Amino acid sequence: MRGLTAILFGMLALARPGATVLALVYLFGAFAFMDGLFALVAAIKLARLGGRWWPMLLVGVVGVGVGVVSFANPKVTAVVWIYYIALWALMTGIFEVIAAIQLRKVIEGEWMLAVSGVLSIVFAFLIGTRPGVGLLSLTWVIGAYAIVLGALMIGLGVRIRGEHRRLGSS
Numbered sequence: 001m002r003g004l005t006a007i008l009f010g011m012l013a014l015a016r017p018g019a020t021v022l023a024l025v026y027l028f029g030a031f032a033f034m035d036g037l038f039a040l041v042a043a044i045k046l047a048r049l050g051g052r053w054w055p056m057l058l059v060g061v062v063g064v065g066v067g068v069v070s071f072a073n074p075k076v077t078a079v080v081w082i083y084y085i086a087l088w089a090l091m092t093g094i095f096e097v098i099a100a101i102q103l104r105k106v107i108e109g110e111w112m113l114a115v116s117g118v119l120s121i122v123f124a125f126l127i128g129t130r131p132g133v134g135l136l137s138l139t140w141v142i143g144a145y146a147i148v149l150g151a152l153m154i155g156l157g158v159r160i161r162g163e164h165r166r167l168g169s170s
Contacts, residue, residue: 029070036063
């Protein structure tokens with residue numbers, strides 16, 4: 001679900017590059033909020049399996065928090081929107097790398113989560129260090145980032161589901 005949400009967000013961002021900043025703030029807020037909710041669900045599932053759940057819990061809390069702030073103060077968010085996205089991507093990336101390190105003890109294919117975490121960290125530094133980039137350019141970067149992130153999340157989900165089925169049948 002996280003992957004599908006990311007791909008949907010990326011496609012919408014690419015399809016409407018001339019959208020207003022306010023609309024983009026709401027779109028990003030919805031994406032961050034939904035991604036956070038799905039990460040919270042993943043944390044609960046990890047806790048039930050006895051795995052390290054706290055990195056995914058933090059990803060979820062950050063995502064939901066950024067989503068709520070985006071809706072509560074859209075005008076303020078528009079001014080500091082780039083920094084919100086950079087902080088969210090940085091924290092998500094760090095915790096996804098931590099989660100991938102923990103997953104490598106359980107399954108093969110955890111590299112997809114690690115790659116998405118590294119991409120999130122790189123993305124955070126790119127937009128955080130160049131906030132003056134035109135909004136149109138940033139929209140394209142955000143859209144492409146979300147689609148790649150979504151594809152990696154879907155790949156990881158398919159891999160985890162396959163491992164779950166394999167282990168369940170043995």
